[in-house]
Amino acid sequence: MDCIFCKIIAGEIPSSKVYEDDQILAFNDINPQTPVHILVIPKRHIRSMDEVTSENSAVVAHIFETIPKIAAKAGLTNGYRVISNCGDDACQSVKHLHFHIMGGRQLPENMG
Numbered sequence: 160m161d162c163i164f165c166k167i168i169a170g171e172i173p174s175s176k177v178y179e180d181d182q183i184l185a186f187n188d189i190n191p192q193t194p195v196h197i198l199v200i201p202k203r204h205i206r207s208m209d210e211v212t213s214e215n216s217a218v219v220a221h222i223f224e225t226i227p228k229i230a231a232k233a234g235l236t237n238g239y240r241v242i243s244n245c246g247d248d249a250c251q252s253v254k255h256l257h258f259h260i261m262g263g264r265q266l267p268e269n270m271g
């Protein structure tokens with residue numbers, strides 16, 4: 160499958176990992192938009208939020224349970240933002256479900 164994040168999971172493309180377990184991987188975004196910009200992905204390929212189902216949502220729950228730990232380890236003691244772009248209107252550029260953890264400075268109120 161021609162998926163850049165699956166290639167990162169397989170170790171075929173290098174990444175700056177910040178957290179990994181049997182279900183998920185977190186790594187620094189290659190083009191950070193904020194001082195801390197981490198991507199959290201399921202190891203199993205899910206195309207986007209639109210493909211989350213009762214059959215695969217446990218990994219999404221696991222991601223959300225783990226995000227506070229990843230954020231704390233990254234020093235985000237004053238808050239952070241979690242974003243998942245889904246589809247063309249949201250400018251989803253990588254078609255493998257991912258959650259952006261963004262912080263390290265005051266973020267703008269406006270998100271769109």
Ligand code: AMP
Pocket residue numbers: 163172174186187188189190191198243244250251252253254
């Ligand atoms: P999105 O626009 O929501 O699909 O976000 C995709 C994100 O993946 C962007 O912020 C990119 O900078 C990031 N990205 C693309 N390729 C890589 C890579 N090889 N390593 C780390 N981050 C990447």
Ligand code: ZN
Pocket residue numbers: 162163164165166203204205254255
């Ligand atoms: Zn993938």
